[in-house]
Structures are given as structure tokens and as C-alpha cells.
Amino acid sequence: MYIGLKHLHSGLAYLALLTLAIVVIYALIGALSNRPFTERDRKIAMVAFIxxxxxxxxGLILYFVSPLGFSLLTGGGAMSDSAARLTALEHPVINILAIVVITIGYTRAKKFAEDRAKFRSIYMLYAIGLVLILSRIPWENWLG
Structure with missing residues (x-):
């Protein structure tokens, strides 16, 4: 189960990052070109949101079944090792924060009446979420 979840989490990350980047660019172009915010735009943002x-x-399921997740915090010593700290604390906390920011961007966009404000909410907050996610990816484990 652990290996399957690990592969799913890693593979899904490519798809999630790609869609977030596409939505940020798409919404930025929409805002700059002053085009109307359509149902299609909402659905594209919703795909990245989902x-x-x-x-x-x-990731949260993996965190609790992995020998490298929550158990590192309870075993002690994780704060003195940067790789363990990234896995046990920084990666999950920052990514939860990133998803909160993305959620705020999507829900705010639904509430605005002006099309440009909807696009702006999506591209700004999705971009912040994307940067937060990219900042805490364990690159040496992921690419290696």
C-alpha cells in the first residue's frame, strides 16, 4: 500500500503542477485581454482545484502510513536533520497552506461580479499556491 501511494502521490504531482501552471497562465491572459469570464474558465480553474x-x-494518507512522515516527528531528531524536517514538517504544512490559498482563490472568484476580478483572484492566488508547493518539493527524492 505504501509503495502504491508513494507512486500515486509522485505521479499525480506532475499533473497537479502542470494544471496549476496552465490555469495561472490562462487566467493571467484572460485578465490582461479583458475577455469575459465564462463557464469554461470556471471549469478549467476547478480542474486544477480538484x-x-x-x-x-x-499526501495526507501517505504521511500517516509512511515510515518517513509523522513517525519522524514522534521519534525526535527530525528538526536537526534538514531532509527529515522537510519530509516530516515543512512539506506537509506548506502544502496544506498552499491548498488553502488555492481554495480561497477559487471561492473568491465565484463571488466576484466583475470578470477581470475573477481572473485576478484565480491567477494571483493559484500562483502563490503554486510557488509555495514548488518551494517545498523534496527535489532530490523526486527527481533522483
Whole structure:
């Protein structure tokens, strides 16, 4: 189960990051071109929103079944080792924060009446969430 979840979390990350980047660019172009915010735009933002949340859910499950997740915090010594601290604390906390920011961007966009404000809410807050996620990816484990 652990290996399957680990592969799912890693593979889904590519898809989630790609869709977040596409939505940020797409919404930025929409805001700059002053085009109307359509149902299609909402659905594109929703796909990235859903993928980010599924990725978080898989990550949280993995965190509690992994020998490198929560157990590192309870065993002690994780704060003195930067790789252990990233895995046990920084990666999950920052990614939860990133998903909260993305959620705020999506829900705010639904409440605005002006099209440009909807695009702005999505591209700004999705971009912040994307940067937060990218900042806490364990690159040496992921690419190596």
C-alpha cells in the first residue's frame, strides 16, 4: 500500500503542477485581454482545484502510513536533520497552506461580479499556491 501511494502521490504531482501552471497562465491572459469570464474558465480553474485537493488527500494518507512522515516527528531528531524536517514538517504544512490559498482563490472568484476580478483572484492566488508547493518539493527524492 505504501509503495502504491508513494507512486500515486509522485505521479499525480506532475499533473497537479502542470494544471496549476496552465490555469495561472490562462487566467493571467484572460485578465490582461479583458475577455469575459465564462463557464469554461470556471471549469478549467476547478480542474486544477480538484487535482490539488486530491493530491493533498493522497499526501495526507501517505504521511500517516509512511515510515518517513509523522513517525519522524514522534521519534525526535527530525528538526536537526534538514531532509527529515522537510519530509516530516515543512512539506506537509506548506502544502496544506498552499491548498488553502488555492481554495480561497477559487471561492473568491465565484463571488466576484466583475470578470477581470475573477481572473485576478484565480491567477494571483493559484500562483502563490503554486510557488509555495514548488518551494517545498523534496527535489532530490523526486527527481533522483
Amino acid at each position: 487535482l490539488a485537493h486530491v493530491q493533498l488527500l493522497v
